[in-house]
Amino acid sequence: MLNSLFQLLYQFKSFLITSVLTLLLIFISFHKTKAQFIVFDGLTAKVLVQNVLIGDGVESRNIKYTGHNRSIALFENGDNADLGLDKGIILSTGIATEAKGKNTPSVDNSTELFWPGDTTLERIANKQTKDAAILEFEFKPQTEELEFTYIFSSEEYIRFVDAGFNDVFGFFISGPGIVGEENVAKIPGSNVEVTIDNVNHKRNTEYFIMNEDEESEKFNALQHNAQTVVLKANLTLQPCKWYKIKLAITDVGDMLRDSWVFIGAKSFKHKTAIGSDTSYCSGDFVQTLSAGHPTREVLWSTGERTQDIQVTGPGQYWVEVTTDCGSFVDEVNIYPEIKPLDLGEDTLVCGVGLNKKLEISNRVFDSYKWSTGDTAPSINATEPGEYWIEVTRDGCKARDTIDLKELETPKFSLGADTTICGPLDFVVTPDIDGPEYTWNDGSKSKSLRIISPGSYWLKISNDLCVGVDSINVNNREELNVDIGPPEVTFCSEQDIRLTTQINDTTNYSIEWNTGDRVGAITVSESGNYFVIVRDKVCDFVARDEVNVILLEGDLEYYVPTAFSPNQDNLNETFSVTFGLSNVDEYRLNVYTLWGELVYETTDLNAVWDGKVNGEYVRQGTYVWYSVLKTPCLPDKERYQKGTVTIMR
Secondary structure, X not given: OHXXXXXXXXXXXXXXXXXXXXXXXXXXXXXXXXXXXXXXXOOOHHHHHHHHHEOOOOEEEEEXXXXXXXXXXXXXOOHHHOOOOOOEEEEEOOOHHHHEOOOOOOOOOOOOOOOEOOHHHHHHHOOOEEEEEEEEEEEEOOOOEEEEEEXXXXXXXXXXXXXXXXXXXXXXXXXXXXXXXXXXXXXXXXXXXXXXXXXXXXXXXXXXXXXXXXXXXXXXXXXXXXXXXXXXXXXXXXXXOOEEEEEEEEEEOOOXXXXXXXXXXXXXXXXXXXXXXXXXXXXXXXXXXXXXXXXXXXXXXXXXXXXXXXXXXXXXXXXXXXXXXXXXXXXXXXXXXXXXXXXXOOEEEEOOOOOEEEEOOOOOOOEEEEOOOOOOOEEEEOOOEEEEEEEEEOOEEEEEEEEEEEEOOOOOOOOOOEEEEOOOOEEEOOXXXXXXXXXXXXXXXXXXXXXXXXXXXXXXXXXXXXXXXXXXXXXXXXXXXXXXXXXEEEEOOOOEEEXXXXXXXXXXXXXXXXXXXXXXXEEOOOEEEEEEEXXXXXXXXXXXXXXXXXXOOOOOOEOOOEEOOOOOOXXXXXXXEOOOOOOOEEEEEEEOOOOOEEEEEOXXXXXXXXXXXXXXXXXXXXXXXXXXXXXXXXXXXXXXXXXXXEOO
């Protein structure tokens, strides 16, 4: 009964610890995509420390972050990017979210934030630092040993190894029993600090990983050129006393080429001997779990209170360790054999050009083996047939099969694109029979009558697959060529342009009686001009002609000096006589000797009958003014005046 109560209390405690983080980050989960590495900034330092970084039983206070507000972030789904840590926080010398993104080795990611550096890190680098991101907090452990996991990565790898421009980071502990600040970011089993010059392709290579495989999840999800393996920082402390830790990273020398530190979620915790998550290929196993604290009281999720227990089935097991200043919990997951794989349902594919991606989505395994011989996580199936994949993880194997079949797509032709000469009334029919026809206008008959030019398509389906073909129908009508009125007059100062309005000499042939074969000609002599146009596609011919008259010498600009409107049919009217019809401007005004306007017109063909308001004017002398603008008339002759006498 007591054991059950302890289990219930632990479960409730775990629920309270995780619920706050779940609520704060739930909107991120709504936007998750399969196998997508996620980086999200904007969370406070307090949330990141208390709800992401710190494990059970570690008390914290005075949490502070110093740096650009986008140099610290949360990350998730690191396993899907083959990072090494699935969740945690990021500190960066640039923008933390830019840790995500396809690696571009030829273009290093650089963000200049113009933020101050850090004096502590300058003691490591022996140079001025810039763009520091510093997370600090105080914590109180319950046991002598704490640990946390981390990864360092950088765009400075590998070209700037030993070049003197190395971004640096450190995890500095201070407090009881520690002189000054102790950097715990050390190469395992040594006192050598983890830096670009200390862990790289030349030295300590067992802790170094290049990001250069362009086909890998890592290359396509993580920006950095290289990284360390998952390293562990070990802290030896005095229980139940307050300590301070400073997690810091900075640029050295310049602000170019960003670096990142990834710190594992819930990894800042007390050490136990419970071990890491494990999987078994069958249910027939026995595993010993150890609390690792022989001098302290422990309680297992099974209700046992011994230091070691044996488990024989998959599940989550936890142990609670009681200390002088509280208690803490550590847990381990034991997984069953690989869950069933799923390549998808057997698929029927229409026609040729099969290209289907096959993969086990959102799951990562130690090895992959395809029926094609490929060993990548995914393949593209380009031929019909049966495909299988076999995967392994922790010594376990699993397999799945998919069958891809191909159904022939109806292949047919509506014929070549067609040009109809003259009236359009055309019937198009496919060259095969099909169970179902659908034309672009929705009709279902086998044939389609076409009475207007355009593009037409037909779909023929055989229950699953659909074939499509189209035809373009053009229409050429009878030719009609008009190069102008039957007769055109012009003067020596002008040129006459005769045009067919046709510039397409590819589909039409044009022949002038001048010998020209272009769409338009310019003439400067009198004569009869004609053109013959032939349609090269259709058997159409059109002809037109015009008589061009050149006016030279006297232009018949004549104004009479008298007229007699007396109804004897002799000299009854007054007008200007001019020999050309292409006049730009014409105006005639007639006045009395006292300036009274009695007649005006802008019509070159109009005549004055000697009346005003229907009544004849008195006989006598009248003054006229004329404006006549035309290319054939010299400027000095455009404005004329004179007198005219009316006689009865």
